Amino acid sequence: YALYLIHWPVLITYLVLRDRPMAGPRSGAAIVLVCLVLAVLVTRLVEDPLKRWAWPERSRLRLAAVIVVCLAAVAVPVTAARVAEERRALEISAAADRNNPGAAALLPGFRYQGDPDAETIPVITGEPYAKPSLGEPCPPGTGIDERFQQWCFDTVPNPEPSATMLVIGNSHVHQWIPAVELLAERNDWRVVTYIRGNCLYALPEEQVADHEACARWLEGTDPVVEAVDPDLVLVQGTRSTDEDQEQFTPGMEQRIRGLAERGIQVVGLRDNARFDFVPARCAADHGADAAECTASHVILGPDSPLAPVAELPRVTMVDMGDLICPDGTCAPVVGNVFTYWDNNHLTVEYVRTLAPLFAERVEEALLADGAGFPVGS
Template sequence: MATALEQDAAVDVERIRRVARYAGFRPEVQGLRFVAVLLVVLYHVFLDRVSGGVDIFLLISAFFLTLSFVRKLESGGPLALGRYWLHVFKRLLPLAVLTVLGTLLLAWLFFPEARIERIRTEALATVLYVENWALAFAEVDYYAADDSTASPFQHFWSLSVQGQVFLLWPLLFGAAWLLTRRGPWRPVPVLAVLFGAVFTGSLAWSVWSTTTNQAFTYFDTRARLWEFALGSLLALAVPHLHPPRVARVVLGWLGAVSMVSVGVLIDVQGAFPGWVALWPLLSAAAIVVAGRSGSPFGVDRILASRPLVGLGDASYALYLVHWPLLITYLVVRDRPVAGPRSGVVIILVSLLLAVVATRVVEKPLQRWQWPERNKRHLAVSVAVSLSLVAVPVTLWSAADERRAAELAAEAARNSPGAAALAPGFEFRGDPDAPALPLPSQLGEEWVGLPEPCSGRFAPEEEVLEAHCRQTPAVRNPGRTVAVVGNSHMEQFMGAVIPVAEEHGWQLVAVLQPGCPFAVRPEGDPCHEGNEAALDYVERIEPDVVMTTSTYAARMDGSAETVVDGFPELVDRLGARGIEVVGFRDNPRFDFNPYECAERHGADDARCRVPVDRVLGPENPADALSDRPWFTSLDLTELICPDGLCRPVVGNVYVFMDPHHLTWTYARSMAPALEPWITG
């Protein structure tokens, strides 16, 4: 009969065996990490398509993370979650901070000033690991054709998701520890159930949301969790899988060929991260399962080679530096994509910087023992890293705010805007004053009303709750005016607000991005919102509805037209005695006039467009003027005076982007607009 000592020894041996099963360095996976990042770089630079490399990178991160925690669980050692969290961000932040600071320097030197405020905001979002949500809620199109307009921090979305998972995953391991602490269950089966549930739920969410709102879903952490869960399930399963040598060779090469070809064989644009992402992930999983084949013909002979394993150490740095270098080059050269020769140079420079940063910064800091002495030291190192970005960004923003306040005090004298077009106007301001709004103020140039709709103006339609705003309640208003439509009508409202305040009108706005106000058929993307807006307007019965009546021509030669369904809208509201004022649409350009003026000067011919290239010879909505309840309003002479669309009028920028007016300029149009809408 075995003694207690022998039983304890047997338990220890079994524990050691279980721990050893999940131990050991996997050089072929480290080489795979580099290949995944290299695919990302190559596809970004040369093809401007999704490769699946980022998804593989996320899977490998979860794979290694899971192996580490399973060893802790099987050995019975403490999980030390607090120390783990501090340690992982102490390891990740230095190179990220170095990249952020370098990118901010590049932005300051080379980027249009109009983009600086957004870049500063994203710099903070990056080091706080929320860049993916910043991009999602900013409605960024990851597949935009012109990469020169992309954020130099856009690639940090995946690292933000990874950072969030590094916070979440240890909680799942902690749950497994609690469930197996005193019961008969072993950690690995429990973890398999937990990660299986995450995989199933997240994949289902990813597939559904990709079909309904792909642009948002691309950056949505919830739609990416299944990729990490697959990596964790792979880590749990691999020690139990022992395919023969021939199968390992075949599996490895099939996985490698499939992984490299995914973005070449099919254009997955708009499909990620739904079910299509299974292709690169299962390809990578095949390589991991193949492992070390022991065959001279196995793909692992390449992946586990010394050069690839060494470059695998630099893969994190390579991913960090390649994107800001690419975007800076495109901004400097004013190109939408890189050419073959410039692309090769960008990749080689990125590789060199990545290797240097890894050896000079990352490795020495990893070997530095002071932060590892206790959690307080770790916390200090993390705080210092964050402050290296937060402090300069905050000071930079504060300096811009002080400058903006000083200029605002003199704005009436120095920046008259549309008032400069009045007959007999004489400019008496500072001729050297910069045009307004300043680039740092562009984020404040979207027009808005101060309060959500309430009282009798509160919408009953659920779809309108987030889109309805009003001015403070006016007792016995001279008029109740409903401003309804898309973002162009929102900008025109900047000229209406001062008139409404002057005459004591009650303003209510229902603004839905991308949807001009009209009667739209079922199946149209704007049908539901517009029908709800129509019902709302008919219920509150305003004196006047103001909206856009036309859709401007584009510089590609398309014609200016009346908005589809607008005549039916006018007749429907007119039958209820509601007057409709239709604003002619403002011009739409294929470039950003604000940035053009910054780069080349407001008087440069490249920044000026004849009005007949972006609008028709006549306002097409004038054809509806025979309806007594309709007024056609054309502000083109204020926006593009003398038949020429200029970026600056009266020392005020007219446009904030390719097709939206600045609130500053719209406000300056109010005196000229007043007699047209008060008569």
């Protein structure tokens, strides 16, 4: 039992002190040996004497006192460590504007004014991708069928908006919500979202995962458009693959054309690159400048299959690829911020630094479209 208790903290302490993701064969053998020795000592010097200690069992009060002391021995250092970690996270966040400019570092004339040894954010924990909040569910009475209500959110409420934007798609439009919120604030828009992870705004047979669930979600897209009556719809225009491809399916094109024919302005986001490895994890293991942690992708090229459709009236394309992967190369860190959380989703922190540039590009695309869509109000 002592070996069970000891092995994990010893291993984690070693990895933290040596700044390594895992123990190798030699260090692993040494850790096992150290754990065995410590386990024997703890068993003989702590566990066995405590088993023979009769004093706590002479009264309930004594037993309760021992239990309280044992709990405190664990709770106090754990609480102290958590408070220290939270304080550290707050300090990093408070200094982020100065130490972690992210995409702002790509602007002409930028000069880094932060601390030379500032930490890269966010801290990569290995947890699943944490999506930005979508706000409150769409209120009752909007005319949306209960079957589809679970995917509808009133992300940026506005009782008297200059325009209403509907965001439709999966996690690759979901990740842009912090930038969409800034865009809406700049233009006094309302934003409603209808999003489900893994689902493409295409045809049921074109889905790459969760086929039945995505078919149900897709069934609600037209009713949601009818109920929300948007002036503008933001969609994922193309899809990247980890096999260096950019997909624009007939179903995607059909959906976009259908919206435009109904008189709705459409912004198609060109997808971000995705990889067969996790850039941030690679950077943590090998360093942010390691050659194996950088990559390119065909989706960073100038030609997109969405471009011909984007020439139609009321359809425009926005491409943020050059601000995620400058000069056609995707590095794991830009402006002291990790760009990707996993192999295909951008970190919330990097999207926040992209938000002003995202808003500018969407506004410019809408103005260039010539449809007279109200921006810059």
